[in-house]
Amino acid sequence: MTRYQDDFYDAINGEWEKTAVIPADKSRTGGFIDLDEEIEELMLATTDKWLAGEEVPEDAILANFVKYHRMVRDFDKREADGIKPVLPLLKEYQDLESFADFTSKLAEFELAGKPNFLPFGVSPDFMDARTNVLWASAPGTILPDTTYYAEDHPQREELLTLWKESSANLLKAYDFSDEEIEDLLGKRLELDSRVAAVVLSNEESSEYAKLYHPYAYEDFKKFAPALPLDDFFQAVIGQTPDKVIVDEERFWQAA
Numbered sequence: 001m002t003r004y005q006d007d008f009y010d011a012i013n014g015e016w017e018k019t020a021v022i023p024a025d026k027s028r029t030g031g032f033i034d035l036d037e038e039i040e041e042l043m044l045a046t047t048d049k050w051l052a053g054e055e056v057p058e059d060a061i062l063a064n065f066v067k068y069h070r071m072v073r074d075f076d077k078r079e080a081d082g083i084k085p086v087l088p089l090l091k092e093y094q095d096l097e098s099f100a101d102f103t104s105k106l107a108e109f110e111l112a113g114k115p116n117f118l119p120f121g122v123s124p125d126f127m128d129a130r131t132n133v134l135w136a137s138a139p140g141t142i143l144p145d146t147t148y149y150a151e152d153h154p155q156r157e158e159l160l161t162l163w164k165e166s167s168a169n170l171l172k173a174y175d176f177s178d179e180e181i182e183d184l185l186g187k188r189l190e191l192d193s194r195v196a197a198v199v200l201s202n203e204e205s206s207e208y209a210k211l212y213h214p215y216a217y218e219d220f221k222k223f224a225p226a227l228p229l230d231d232f233f234q235a236v237i238g239q240t241p242d243k244v245i246v247d248e249e250r251f252w253q254a255a
Contacts, residue, residue, distance in 0.1 A: 027144075083174050089114070090174065103228055107235035118227075122237070125245065126212045134233075134241045136220065138199040138248035142192045146201040149193065160189070198254040200247075211247035220244040223252040 002010040010017075022029045050056050050066045051073075057063075071077075092114075096102050109116040119137040124130075142163050143149060148156055164185055171181045205211070217240060221229050233240050246252055 086174065099226070103226070106228070107232045110232070110236050118232075119248070126208070134237075134244050136244050136246045136248065136252060138251035139195050141196045141199065142189075143196070144202075146196050146199060149196045164189070195251070198251045200250065205247075213246040213249045215244050215246055217241050217244055220246065220252075224255050 004011045106116050119139050121135050122132050123135050125133040168181050230240055
């Protein structure tokens with residue numbers, strides 16, 4: 001048996017590691033994954049119970065959750081409605097004629113939960129978990145990790161082709177023309193390649209101690225002078241922040 005002082009990880013996990021199997025549909029396994037699956041099963045069972053009208057909590061937020069879930073599961077109505085409910089949302093984006101039009105809507109989109117590609121969030125400060133601070137991260141990539149974008153990665157072209165095919169089929173269902181689809185997906189892939197070149201890999205993101213880069217707000221704004229950040233934060237959080245914690249520093253330096 002491995003001694004703790006020689007290899008602490010192996011001493012604790014060595015025997016488990018010999019028999020542990022990563023499920024075919026998962027990228028990892030372990031105690032946290034088991035706990036996650038147990039919580040998911042509990043959540044599904046509890047939701048089914050609430051949908052059946054059993055032990056529904058007297059909470060407005062959860063009542064709306066049940067109402068929303070019931071709407072989502074009404075497949076007959078969804079089939080009857082088709083794409084009609086989504087068309088006004090699509091038109092809202094299609095009516096944007098310039099970058100200025102887009103930036104003028106950033107706060108409105110954020111407050112409505114609509115996509116705006118801005119990777120901001122409020123989370124506890126690494127240095128004081130009792131205090132919530134503004135974090136600036138980065139958009140996600142199409143592929144699972146930045147390492148997949150290497151020219152010699154065996155799955156790079158296969159996965160990007162699958163993504164393009166599935167996205168094209170989805171856009172066709174919303175009555176986009178072949179020319180529009182080709183244009184949209186080409187631009188999206190170009191943006192994705194630029195993002196993938198500067199965001200952190202999964203391995204880099206796991207080194208939490210290296211993710212803490214505090215910036216004074218006025219200094220942070222210099223990364224993206226074209227964005228109306230003062231107006232955005234005033235509308236979304238009611239004030240402009242004093243500082244911003246940047247975990248994706250490389251992305252913002254390239255912005």
